[in-house]
Amino acid sequence: NAGVTQTPKFQVLKTGQSMTLQCAQDMNHEYMSWYRQDPGMGLRLIHYSVGAGITDQGEVPNGYNVSRSTTEDFPLRLLSAAPSQTSVYFCASSYSWDRGNEQFFGPGTRLTVL
Amino acid sequence: AQSVTQPDIHITVSEGASLELRCNYSYGATPYLFWYVQSPGQGLQLLLKYFSGDTLVQGIKGFEAEFKRSQSSFNLRKPSVHWSDAAEYFCAVGAMEYGNKLVFGAGTILRVKS
Numbered sequence: 001n002a003g004v005t006q007t008p009k010f011q012v013l014k015t016g017q018s019m020t021l022q023c024a025q026d027m028n029h030e031y032m033s034w035y036r037q038d039p040g041m042g043l044r045l046i047h048y049s050v051g052a053g054i055t056d057q058g059e060v061p062n063g064y065n066v067s068r069s070t071t072e073d074f075p076l077r078l079l080s081a082a083p084s085q086t087s088v089y090f091c092a093s094s095y096s097w098d099r100g101n102e103q104f105f106g107p108g109t110r111l112t113v114l
Numbered sequence: 115a116q117s118v119t120q121p122d123i124h125i126t127v128s129e130g131a132s133l134e135l136r137c138n139y140s141y142g143a144t145p146y147l148f149w150y151v152q153s154p155g156q157g158l159q160l161l162l163k164y165f166s167g168d169t170l171v172q173g174i175k176g177f178e179a180e181f182k183r184s185q186s187s188f189n190l191r192k193p194s195v196h197w198s199d200a201a202e203y204f205c206a207v208g209a210m211e212y213g214n215k216l217v218f219g220a221g222t223i224l225r226v227k228s
Contacts (some may be wrong), residue, residue, distance in 0.1 A: 004157070031213075031214050033214075033215075035218075040123070040221075041220055042118070042120075042204060042218035042219050042221055043158075043204065043206075044218070044221045045215055045216070045217075048215065050213070050215075051123075058215065059217075090157060090158070094156075094214055096214075097213045098213070098214065101214055102160050102163070103160070103214065103216070104156040105150075105157035105159075106157050107155075107156060107157045108156075108157055109156075
């Protein structure tokens with residue numbers, strides 16, 4: 001199993017550009033989520049999904065869209081990038097929505113918005 | 115709302131010395147608690163978790179943590195630190211009504227000196 005994979009590893013955007021961060025898992029996990037990591041702030045939840053076709057907002061959803069058309073994939077879209085979205089983005093998945101299922105994290109995407 | 119405080123941004127210990135990383139949480143009901151480790155340039159790996167029962171939990175890599183309800187704490191310990199333990203450590207809290215959504219602390223960077 002590859003686990004949770006994310007592409008690209010690094011990305012530089014100009015303000016106003018759009019892009020999609022890809023996330024895929026091959027563990028047949030129901031629950032997937034996106035976090036952003038900023039220095040001194042830990043990880044903050046952006047969006048999450050409890051299954052194909054079901055998504056919801058986390059703590060910091062503004063400026064991001066998600067969809068979940070398949071169990072395996074959970075892309076994160078930046079509609080119009082802003083410097084405040086410079087961050088490291090992590091995708092995670094777990095077997096189910098149930099509390100406490102271990103979340104497996106991808107290696108992250110480092111995004112810089114100029 | 116849930117919150118997690120990791121009071122120490124950086125900690126430096128000598129190889130072979132004992133380690134304690136502090137974590138305090140704020141939540142009214144019984145939380146469930148996690149410690150994750152992040153090596154440079156990597157995703158997060160679960161060290162251990164607490165749901166209920168025995169308040170002293172054992173994890174991987176020789177780590178343990180103790181849940182103290184009266185102090186709202188979940189400190190991570192290791193009796194003898196190895197150079198490979200140098201990493202960033204995150205405490206996270208969840209609650210039953212929030213499913214698998216987690217709130218993370220800001221992290222503690224551990225440096226190990228030889």
